[in-house]
Amino acid sequence: MWTSPMELKWLLMWLLFGFIKGKTPDKCPDLPTTEFADVTAEMYPLETKLYYECDPGYRRKASMYPGIQCESKQQGAVWTYKLFECNDEKKMLSTALTMELELTQKPEGEPRSPAPQEQEDFSESKQKDFCGPPKAIPHASIKLPQQHYVGQVLHFKCQAGYDKRPPTSGSRTCKEENGKIIWTPLDMICTNDSSQWPPQTMGPGLTLLSSSPSSSGTRPVTGFTAIWFVLLIIPTAFV
CATH class of the missing domain: 2.20.28.230 (Rubrerythrin, domain 2)
Structure with missing residues (x-):
């Protein structure tokens, strides 16, 4: 089958475009927002x-x-x-x-030669x-760039004052997974609000409670309060 020069030209252009496109890395989706964290990168695709x-x-x-x-x-x-x-x-x-x-103030003199430029480190x-x-x-x-490409690794670190609980640093990687381009999850939270964190367990069956009043406005009954109440009740039993 005979191919015209024009068709051959378009075929070559299509193959060249496909080759160039294949060499270009895919773009990443928008980077999820991480509050109170500094973001850096060590390498770029x-x-x-x-x-x-x-x-x-x-x-x-x-x-x-x-x-x-x-x-x-x-x-x-x-x-x-x-x-x-x-x-x-x-x-x-x-x-x-x-x-x-x-x-x-001065007449025009000879043109100045440009100052020698230092060699840059490449x-x-x-x-x-x-x-x-x-x-x-x-x-x-x-x-940091607004647009990232597959293979980009970004490092996150909580800012000063926003690192109440570890981990305080982590990383995200832009990669292709099951035909979809994603950012890997970031296992860290940066906050200075202690209410965002779960209570600390001090031992079996013991939990460190907040000193602030509960949402219902009542305070937990302590052991000292219970003993004082019993001492008040005992004398009335003998009256």
Whole structure:
């Protein structure tokens, strides 16, 4: 059966699209909310995008892109970087005013050569399909991505003051299970409210009760109260 050049072209495009799509990791569902916990990650699968964010009081230089992406290269999974800096806002304002003053007072001179840039550290994880932690940039931090991919592992830890009962740390993994992409359960609760926890058992048949009144407004009868009541009743029996 003869195939026209146009049909052959569409067939090749379909095969190429299927090959590329097969190499792209599947996206994870929305991450369940965990209150009062900090979330970190040590490794990121291919196609993950992260963004640097300047610390308060610092601002990125104009036209600098804060994003990086985990891509597959010949040496394995690596982050692709672009030049990014966070500078002190006060110094940037002072430098801008100084340059403006120089331009108004001095004739135009020879163009300045750009300052030499330091070599960046591009050390990556040895895992083939996972990038390690991104390089540190002064006065900047990394934000977790909004979209995750299969294979992502996130670590959770209760914030200070929200760790009344263990476990206070745990992890979730995005994986495919029975044809469905899920996040594994997180076996931890972060809260500073003691009423959220079950009473502690002190021994056989003994339970540590809360010192607060019960919901009905009555207080439990203690052994001392019972003895005092008996001592009050005995004299009346002989009257």
